[in-house]
Amino acid sequence: CTSSSSNSHSTHVAMDANRVKRVSIEGNIAVGKSTFARLLQSAGEDWEVVPEPIGKWQSIDSGCSQTASNLLDMMYQDPQRWSYTFQTNSCMSRMRTQLQPPPERLLNAEGVAVQVFERSVYSDRYIFALNMFQLGCINSTEWAIYQDWHSFLVEQFGHQVELEGIIYLRAPPQKCMERLGRRGRMEEKQVQLDYLEKLHGQHEEWLIEKSTRLHFEHLTRVPILVLDAGMEFEKYLEVQATMITQVKEFFS
Ligand code: TTP
Numbered sequence: 001c002t003s004s005s006s007n008s009h010s011t012h013v014a015m016d017a018n019r020v021k022r023v024s025i026e027g028n029i030a031v032g033k034s035t036f037a038r039l040l041q042s043a044g045e046d047w048e049v050v051p052e053p054i055g056k057w058q059s060i061d062s063g064c065s066q067t068a069s070n071l072l073d074m075m076y077q078d079p080q081r082w083s084y085t086f087q088t089n090s091c092m093s094r095m096r097t098q099l100q101p102p103p104e105r106l107l108n109a110e111g112v113a114v115q116v117f118e119r120s121v122y123s124d125r126y127i128f129a130l131n132m133f134q135l136g137c138i139n140s141t142e143w144a145i146y147q148d149w150h151s152f153l154v155e156q157f158g159h160q161v162e163l164e165g166i167i168y169l170r171a172p173p174q175k176c177m178e179r180l181g182r183r184g185r186m187e188e189k190q191v192q193l194d195y196l197e198k199l200h201g202q203h204e205e206w207l208i209e210k211s212t213r214l215h216f217e218h219l220t221r222v223p224i225l226v227l228d229a230g231m232e233f234e235k236y237l238e239v240q241a242t243m244i245t246q247v248k249e250f251f252s
Pocket of ligand 1: 027028029030031032033034035052054072075087090119123124128129188
């Protein structure tokens with residue numbers, strides 16, 4: 001155990017936090033964040049694209065039962081019972097991911113490495129947890145506790161979890177609904193257009209209208225790149241090329 005952890009340290013940079021540029025991809029459920037993250041990875045730049053740890057939410061080992069629990073499914077089946085637990089778990093797994101240092105080989109000539117995340121500890125709070133609170137699936141006591149530990153952790157980790165950019169993949173909720181139907185993820189079969197419209201509204205308030213009350217001052221200053229993800233960008237190479245160029249300009 002000790003030797004494997006020292007091994008993994010040897011391939012990662014113990015770098016001072018402000019030499020890592022952290023960027024998150026935000027956008028509605030099924031808008032195409034993973035597809036876009038794969039495009040970025042194959043664009044040949046030295047970016048580390050870190051996928052969302054959704055597999056962990058679908059398989060929680062309780063240690064005292066033969067089968068793992070699917071918390072994502074439990075949350076959709078009974079949101080009032082499980083939303084707070086789900087958001088606690090998703091935020092903790094995200095916090096771990098955002099704290100992972102990038103591999104040393106990604107340092108560019110200026111000694112800077114870029115990490116791109118699918119979502120962030122901020123969308124956990126300002127998109128999903130807030131939405132569940134407004135829907136009454138997280139009660140006011142749970143919401144107060146969530147905000148308290150979330151603020152505490154983000155403040156404790158400081159620069160290590162701060163973002164230097166946000167890429168907002170923006171598409172009409174109807175489009176996301178079609179993509180969600182096409183991918184057929186078992187847990188999401190009851191998701192209705194109305195839910196995607198609410199989540200779209202949360203994204204718009206945070207990233208376009210900037211009317212969400214943010215607790216973290218630094219977050220109000222993070223540059224936001226808005227990309228039109230309404231087109232079927234998976235199919236069209238020209239659309240992909242335009243999007244990648246916009247991202248490169250954004251990073252430079
Ligand atoms: P997304 O994070 O939106 O991932 P995705 O696979 O839909 O992204 P894309 O298709 O754009 O690549 O959500 C994954 C699932 O987890 C989805 O059913 C919504 C749910 N979820 C929550 O309920 N709360 C959360 O805080 C997060 C992050 C996800």
